[in-house]
Amino acid sequence: MQLLPTLSVAVAALAQLTAAAPTANGSPVLVRHEWRTLSKVQQLEYLSAVKCMQNTPPRTKALYSGVQNRYDDFVALHINMTDQIHFVGQFLPYHRGLLALFEADLKNTCGYKGAVPYWDWSLDSTSVDSFAQSPIFDATYGFGGNGQYLTDAEKALLVDTAALVIPNTTGGGCVTTGPFANVNASMGPGSSTDYTPHCLRRDFSGDFASQSLNSSLVDIILSTPDFLLLDRRFQSLELDLAGVWIHGGGHFSVGGNTGDMSDMWSSPSDPLFWSHHAMLDNVWNQWQRLNWTVRKAEITGPDTMWAYPYNYFGDVPYKNITLAFELAYGQLGETVNISQVMDTTNMPCDVNSYTYA
Ligand SMILES: *[C@@H]1O[C@H](CO)[C@@H](O)[C@H](O)[C@H]1NC(C)=O
Ligand SMILES: *[C@@H]1O[C@H](CO)[C@@H](O)[C@H](O)[C@H]1NC(C)=O
Ligand SMILES: *[C@@H]1O[C@H](CO)[C@@H](O)[C@H](O)[C@H]1NC(C)=O
Ligand SMILES: *[C@@H]1O[C@H](CO)[C@@H](O)[C@H](O)[C@H]1NC(C)=O
Numbered sequence: 001m002q003l004l005p006t007l008s009v010a011v012a013a014l015a016q017l018t019a020a021a022p023t024a025n026g027s028p029v030l031v032r033h034e035w036r037t038l039s040k041v042q043q044l045e046y047l048s049a050v051k052c053m054q055n056t057p058p059r060t061k062a063l064y065s066g067v068q069n070r071y072d073d074f075v076a077l078h079i080n081m082t083d084q085i086h087f088v089g090q091f092l093p094y095h096r097g098l099l100a101l102f103e104a105d106l107k108n109t110c111g112y113k114g115a116v117p118y119w120d121w122s123l124d125s126t127s128v129d130s131f132a133q134s135p136i137f138d139a140t141y142g143f144g145g146n147g148q149y150l151t152d153a154e155k156a157l158l159v160d161t162a163a164l165v166i167p168n169t170t171g172g173g174c175v176t177t178g179p180f181a182n183v184n185a186s187m188g189p190g191s192s193t194d195y196t197p198h199c200l201r202r203d204f205s206g207d208f209a210s211q212s213l214n215s216s217l218v219d220i221i222l223s224t225p226d227f228l229l230l231d232r233r234f235q236s237l238e239l240d241l242a243g244v245w246i247h248g249g250g251h252f253s254v255g256g257n258t259g260d261m262s263d264m265w266s267s268p269s270d271p272l273f274w275s276h277h278a279m280l281d282n283v284w285n286q287w288q289r290l291n292w293t294v295r296k297a298e299i300t301g302p303d304t305m306w307a308y309p310y311n312y313f314g315d316v317p318y319k320n321i322t323l324a325f326e327l328a329y330g331q332l333g334e335t336v337n338i339s340q341v342m343d344t345t346n347m348p349c350d351v352n353s354y355t356y357a
C-alpha cells in the first residue's frame with residue numbers, strides 16, 4: 001500500500017507530460033491536426049497504425065462474413081448502418097462518434113498516441129490540376145495516389161461506385177503507390193458484407209474537386225444560419241452534381257466512378273475516409289463554435305433516409321430527430337444519444353475528447 005501514493009504521483013506527472021488537460025471523463029483531449037502540418041514521423045506513425053489495424057484479428061467476423069481484420073470491423077459497421085446514417089439528421093453526429101471510436105481503437109489496439117489527422121481538401125482544390133498534387137497522396141508520407149488509368153471500356157467492366165456520373169476522372173484502377181497499394185479491401189463495392197477481396201481503387205477528378213471542395217463553399221457553409229440547411233450543404237442540396245458539396249465532394253473527387261471512396265456503403269475501405277470525415281467534423285465543430293450557446297444543442301433533420309428535405313424520390317414518413325436520438329455502434333462501442341457527441345471536448349467515456357488545430 002506504501003507504493004500507491006508514489007505510483008499515483010508518478011502517473012499524474014506522466015499524464016501531465018504526455019497529455020493536454022483531461023476532460024470530465026478523465027481521458028486526455030486529443031488535438032486533430034491537418035495532414036500536411038504533421039511531421040514526417042507523425043505521418044508515418046498514423047499510416048502504420050492504420051496498417052496495424054489491417055493486420056490485427058477482427059472482433060465482428062461472426063456477424064459479417066467478409067470481415068478479415070480489425071480495420072474491417074469498422075467498414076462492416078458502416079456498411080450495415082449506411083441506410084440509417086446518410087441523408088438523415090443524425091449523419092454528422094453518427095460519423096463524429098464513429099470516427100472517435102476508430103481513433104480510440106488506433107490507440108487501444110495499435111498503441112497509436114495521436115489523433116486522426118484531418119484532410120483540408122480546400123487547400124488542394126484551388127485548380128483542376130492542384131488536386132492530384134496534394135501531399136496527402138504522397139507515396140511515402142501519404143496515402144498513395146490515384147488509381148491506374150483505365151480506358152472507358154476497361155471501366156465499363158467494373159461496378160459503378162458513384163451514385164452520379166463524375167466528370168473528367170483520371171484514374172479508375174488499382175492504387176499502385178503508397179502504403180495501401182497491394183492491400184486488398186475485403187468488402188464492397190455495395191451493401192453486402194460478404195468477402196469480396198479486391199484492390200483499393202481510386203479515380204480522381206480534380207475538376208469535381210475544384211467545384212465541390214473549394215474554400216468558397218466552406219465559407220458559405222460556415223455562414224449557414226441553421227442546422228437543417230447546414231446539414232443539406234454537407235450532404236446534398238439536390239440530386240445532381242451541383243447539389244453535391246463537401247461530403248460527396250471528398251468521396252467522389254477521390255473515388256470518381258469506380259473507386260472505393262465513391263461507394264456509399266463500403267467507402268471506409270479507403271483509409272482516406274477517416275481524414276475526409278475528420279475535416280467534415282471539423283467544419284461542423286467550427287460552425288458550432290461560432291454560436292456555441294445555441295449550437296451546442298442545435299440538431300434536427302429526418303430520422304429516416306430520403307425523407308424531407310432529402311425527399312428526392314417522393315415523400316417518406318419521418319420524425320425530426322432530437323438530442324435524445326440514439327446512435328448505435330454495434331459491437332464497436334456503446335450506444336450513445338446525440339447530446340453526448342455535441343461537444344467534441346466532452347465526448348463519451350469509451351472515446352477521447354478532442355479539438356481541432
Ligand atoms: C446490423 O446491425 C444490427 C444492429 O444495428 C444488428 O442487429 C445486425 O445483426 C447487423 N446485421 C448484419 C447483417 O450484420
Ligand atoms: C472536363 O474538362 C474539360 C477540359 O478541361 C472541360 O472543358 C469540361 O467542361 C469538363 N467537363 C465537365 C463535365 O466538367
Ligand atoms: C487481392 O484480391 C485479388 C482478387 O480477389 C486476389 O487475386 C489477390 O490474391 C488478393 N491479394 C491479396 C494480397 O490478398
Ligand atoms: C467553388 O465551387 C462553386 C460551386 O461549384 C463554384 O460556383 C465556384 O466557381 C467555385 N469557386 C472557385 C474559386 O473555383
Ligand SMILES: *[C@@H]1O[C@H](CO)[C@@H](O)[C@H](O)[C@H]1NC(C)=O
Nearest residue numbers: 225226290291292293294295
Ligand atoms: C446565436 O443565435 C441566436 C439564435 O439564432 C441569436 O439570437 C444570437 O444573436 C446568435 N449569437 C451570435 C453571437 O451570433
Ligand SMILES: *[C@@H]1O[C@H](CO)[C@@H](O)[C@H](O)[C@H]1NC(C)=O
Nearest residue numbers: 228300301302308318319320
Ligand atoms: C421537421 O422540421 C422541419 C423544419 O425544422 C419542419 O419544416 C418539418 O415540418 C418537421 N417535420 C416533422 C415531421 O415534424
Ligand SMILES: *[C@@H]1O[C@H](CO)[C@@H](O)[C@H](O)[C@H]1NC(C)=O
Nearest residue numbers: 323324325336337338339340
Ligand atoms: C443522453 O444520455 C445521457 C447519458 O445516459 C443522459 O444523461 C441524458 O439525459 C440523455 N439526453 C437526452 C437528451 O436524452
